Amino acid sequence: MKVLLVDDSRLARAELRRLLEAFPDVVVGGEARNADEARAQLAAQRFDLLLLDIHMPGETGFELLASLEAAPPVVFTTAYDAHALRAFEVNALDYLLKPVQEARLAAALEKVRAQMQAEGSGTVLKPEPAAAIPALLTGQDQVFVKDGERCWFVRLADVRLFEINGSYTQIYFDQHRPLIPRTLAQLEARLDPKQFFRANRQQIINLDFVAGVEPWFSHSLRLTLRGGAEVVEVSRQQSVRFRELLSL
CATH class of the missing domain: 3.40.50.2300 (Response regulator)
Incomplete structure (x- = not known):
């Protein structure tokens, strides 16, 4: 090249x-x-x-x-x-x-x-x-997001949540909720796992936005994210990984 x-x-x-x-x-x-x-x-x-x-x-x-x-x-x-x-x-x-x-x-x-x-x-x-192998995207990377006629250039560190919405994925940053034509599996493969965690089948969270953790049903966890009203339930299997990831 x-x-x-x-x-x-x-x-x-x-x-x-x-x-x-x-x-x-x-x-x-x-x-x-x-x-x-x-x-x-x-x-x-x-x-x-x-x-x-x-x-x-x-x-x-x-x-x-x-x-x-x-x-x-x-x-x-x-x-x-x-x-x-x-x-x-x-x-x-x-x-x-x-x-x-x-x-x-x-x-x-x-x-x-x-x-x-x-x-x-x-x-x-x-x-x-x-x-x-494409390089993993970290919080310092910026991505171009287009939803209809609106466009953003977003630093990934400012994205607190990725969530499935029909056949699209919804991105949560500031007060915006644009939709992009990507699956969570595609995003998970590109995002740095040290910062972005697959909480369940529907959601990927930015660990830097976790404001609170509480025990939930069947040894699972429930997380509260700062910057919004989102509450994320971590599946039982992923709760084990979450504890391992963040424990000393």
């Missing part, structure tokens, strides 16, 4: 280079400080991924994309989260906040690999086995 780094900050480009060294199937094919240099690089050679800053002298990252007839897959790298919605509107694969975390970069690269494989690109190199 050949990557073009586009960022007016030399230090930011150097840090991305350092992080990308952890991925054997990735090579940095070029660097650009602004939109003009990026266009020249893109005209001169083929890239599989554009790691693109938004705020640069002259044209922004969005303006660069708008000027291109064709562009490789794009992952934005920026210090601001205000442009997340627009980033996904221009079909960016991911949106990484600076300082970029290796786990988030790994997840973004996995999205690129998946798209390359779906398109049948002959340039895909087989990743190391560890890289083939």
Whole structure:
């Protein structure tokens, strides 16, 4: 996977280079400080991924994309989260906040690999086995959530509960309750088990939001979550795991 780094900050480009060294199937094919240099690089050679800053002298990252007839897959790298919605509107694969975390970069690269494989690109190199597994999402990660016409860019640390609602999953954060087309099993496979706990067949909780625990029927537990009125009943089997997880 050949990557073009586009960022007016030399230090930011150097840090991305350092992080990308952890991925054997990735090579940095070029660097650009602004939109003009990026266009020249893109005209001169083929890239599989554009790691693109938004705020640069002259044209922004969005303006660069708008000027291109064709562009490789794009992952934005920026210090601001205000442009997340627009980033996904221009079909960016991911949106990484600076300082970029290796786990988030790994997840973004996995999205690129998946798209390359779906398109049948002959340039895909087989990743190391560890890289083939998407990185777990921690509380510090941010996710894009869309429900109807409303959109959010949510830090997972602020999500207190995931709950099945029909064929969708409802996400509880602040006073919002959007629905997403994901199953709990899909979410459980991506969420860090040290922070997100499958309480029962219907719910996954953020352990940081547990405000109270009380014994319940048949050796099960009942949890009260702060920040809302939710009360979660932990199944008997999961109550055993809950005690083991949080006991000294």
